[in-house]
Amino acid sequence: MQNIKNFSRGNPATAEQMELAKHNVLFLFSEGGQEWYESQKLFSADTIKFTYDSDNIIRSISKDVSMLWPENLSVAEVPDTTANRRADIRGEWVFDGNKFAPRTYTSEELQRQADSRKKMLLADAETAIAPLSRAVKLGMATDKETSMLTEWEKYSVLLSRVDTSKPQEINWPEIPDYVA
Incomplete structure (x- = not known):
């Protein structure tokens, strides 16, 4: 070989x-x-x-x-x-x-992966929040949209609090089921 x-x-x-x-x-x-x-x-x-x-x-x-x-x-x-x-x-x-x-990842690589995942998930959350937020602001939201806005905002807050310095210990918050 x-x-x-x-x-x-x-x-x-x-x-x-x-x-x-x-x-x-x-x-x-x-x-x-x-x-x-x-x-x-x-x-x-x-x-x-x-x-x-x-x-x-x-x-x-x-x-x-x-x-x-x-x-x-x-x-x-x-x-x-x-x-x-x-x-x-x-x-x-x-x-x-x-x-x-x-491959066995180093702790630095695992942290970079966790940082990247967190950034991507936060961007996805903001993408879901934006139209729901506008609908609520303009008084055009359904009850379900208002409820989902609250769920997505809670998710976003929990996600922003994720500490990526210990990637093996991260317990990622659950993504809301509904996407606007």
């Missing part, structure tokens, strides 16, 4: 590469000096090929190695098994040097 590390752009070295460079061909070289186009021949046809970053996070996956562009990434392959086909490129999988594994 191949595992070629840290490809980055480089200048063509051979006469053939220099000729290709005239046609805007870009060249990548691994930390060991392997040229990307030539190294593709080293990969097996029946494996899963993928790129991963310096944190070992999977960034792209393909059965066809030529579909990958590993600039500032490493490339490896694993057997084409059901377990390996479960990996994806959402940032939730890592390569441990031998196999795919679920």
